[in-house]
Amino acid sequence: MDLARFIASTKHLLVLTGAGCSTESGIPDYRSPGGAWSRHKPIYYSAFVRSEEVRRFYWARSYRGWPRFAAARPNGAHRALAALESAGFAHFLITQNVDDLHQEAGSRNLVQLHGRNRIVVCLECGCEFPRAEVQERLSELNADWLTAAPRLDPDEADFAPDGDAAVAREVVGDFRIAPCDRCGGVLKPAVVFFGESVPAGKVAVAMARLDEADALLVVGSSLTVWSGYRFARLAGERGIPIAIVNLGPTRADSLASLKIDARCSDVLSAAVAHLTSYSAADPKSRSFLTALGTT
Template sequence: MEASDANAPEGPVTSAGLAGLVGMLERRDAVVLSGAGLSTESGIPDYRGATGLRRTGTPMTYQEFTGGEAARRRYWARSHTGWPLFARARPNAGHRAVELLRRSGHVGAVITQNVDGLHHAAGTRETVELHGGLDRVVCLDCRRTSSRSELDRRLEELNRGFRRPGAVLRPDGDAQLPQEQVDGFRVAPCADCGGVLKPDVVFFGENVPADRVERCYELVDAAGSLVVLGSSLTVLSGLRFVRRAARARLPVAIVNQGPTRGDDLAALRLDLPLGPALTEAARLLGAG
């Protein structure tokens, strides 16, 4: 399938430039698949930028995290530093527009690759969090789930004075730290069993739970269209739903600043800032 307007930025958001997206949403019951690009206007950096290539640093893998205490210390030291900045992020115009479109029936369901909880904060409580959420932690031994805020208080008590002003937030919710700071960090065990705590997110090298993937397939299969917002679709966890929709001849729209791995499968491709574009689309559809 050849996408329209796939290769060049669309420029300013205009009603005419959004005609294809509005026409697709008018059919109602679209499924939204959102990625990191939707949250950049909330101050959370994305992974790859406009080129689809940028990524500073190597993300923690599941195998690395579970394989040694030093890796877990590095993860939690950086995550503890970045958490206040991450936790302060608030839904932006794009998240709010998605919720307006959901309430009006133009969007039937939301699947997000993001772990920031901003769809929930905007009121879209039914969002399927494909990769989990950073607001929760899970014990790998007893499987108890608890709040990240609770863990933050415990880490602060164990590491008083550890945080320094001027930390720069990274896409995974952590911050870069020199190794000498990491070495002295104290990690909190599970409050119930003393086991290993992990953020309740899917790490690289870890599989998305099968029942969660199946739920997303069901949503896509029942949809009138699939609208991708702010995802480069570089990883298979999101791309598979675009491929599923394309095989079923379901219309696919991709709104993303920069190229994506799914561009050749899209019926419509727009390179636009998401907040203004979605707000205008919601207005045109009378969803405001």
Template sequence: MLRAAYQQRTWTLPADAVVRHGTAEDAARVLHGLTFTVLTGAGISTDSGIPDYRSPDSPPRNPMTFQQFVADEAFRRHYWARNHVGWQHVRRTRPNGGHLALAALEDRGIVRGVITQNVDLLHEQAGSRKVIDLHGRSDRVVCLTCRRVISRAHLAERLSALNPHFLDEVLDGVRTVTDIEVAPDADAVVEQTAHFRPAPCEFCGGVLKPEIVYFGEAVPRERVERAFAMVDDAGALLVAGTSLTVMSGLRFVRHAAKAGMPVVIVNRGETRGDPLATVKVEADVTETLTALAGALAR
């Protein structure tokens, strides 16, 4: 009954409802009475201890591309060495208030589902059930030859066996792995990696790759189509913690706006979707989502 009641409102809002620089209260006013799909990016996970890529305080990053990874063994060695360190941190992270707020709204039938550009699985840990991991998952690894999939935890055991002293060397003089800069895809800032031994596929000897979408790699079509369908199934789109720099996320904002749906964006710093926003809230993501969930639950 609750979900049916939320679907009764139409999408298109009057022009005077547009608030380019708004508050959580403005966002709640626009979303009240609607079901909505949520698109999230790295900014929603910063309060869980995972730095994002493009917030005003983020250092410049140069992520490895898919082409570099598949073409050069040295690049793969460098990647897996850094990832082996970063995995120790990312696997211990826990959902924050923003993740929990969205899971609570899904429980109430208000959030239709989450499309996330993150690979950290924190939405699932928070209790969200309808999640599309647009860019893949950090907990799985795929062989590029035989296509077998193994768990990242299992690979961590193999990498530790192949490189028994590597973590001790990296952490020498550092209190914990959390003191090392780690990117959203578990890429840790480690310079000395030439002696690291990556693990081949234990079934065919092929090259192992995290089951995530690299820069320069296409998101699987079936996953994109499911995401568009999730947007179409709702009455509005809420964007949280992403600058929408890459088209893989921006296309859903353009799609929703073209359909006449309200678009609410919550992000510290400007985004490529700002001109399409009904409300843009430039504030802390966790704080805003928590306030928004409280307002919509009343």
């Protein structure tokens, strides 16, 4: 069975995406060879909250990596998934990504499990600020730091999926952190850090959509992290067909009815080119596509 046929055979397709969906936009994943975890370890929530030194290290890395992260644009995989939604083939999308590229491509029915890196929240008063504004404040506070650290070229940085980049520890000590301009509290990007729980409300929304689904399509995720794997495991337990498009193995390969080891954009674009020439709402078109089984 190919992907177009799999999608056409569903009425309530749930899509789950991970970092591999955004690698072709210039945002790396964590676990592939050469991925972010092979170069530097992430900062944990408990350490960020507890230590000003850790916060300074985080924000220096984030400051360095932000220009490249902010410049990322949707790739063929994002556009294909948005097209599937628009054509009525995909009913909801759960993403583990924090880059907003699904929305920029046109997806509307989705939940971002791990939050949004383009928003910053104050841990004291709860106020939210655009990440771009915080970048401007950091630039004002650290003009001398940039001059003293000429090695900080964002185009040459080790880069992570959440937008931070490697910074030598010897240059971090002089970096100045921007406090909340409302209450002076600690600012944190509105993303789920390692060691932090996914908000219960988001999990509830995703679970409700899984309850409605008659098929699950996993795109660009190894499903190593429980926050994503749980949906595949539950789908498998319920007998819901699963298709996986990912470069390399995943934790749910044994549960999949269809596994395609290839670049997400190539596979999805080919499937969408075929599917969207038909009406998703027309049962005759769906029956034809299911029988045809070609991309």
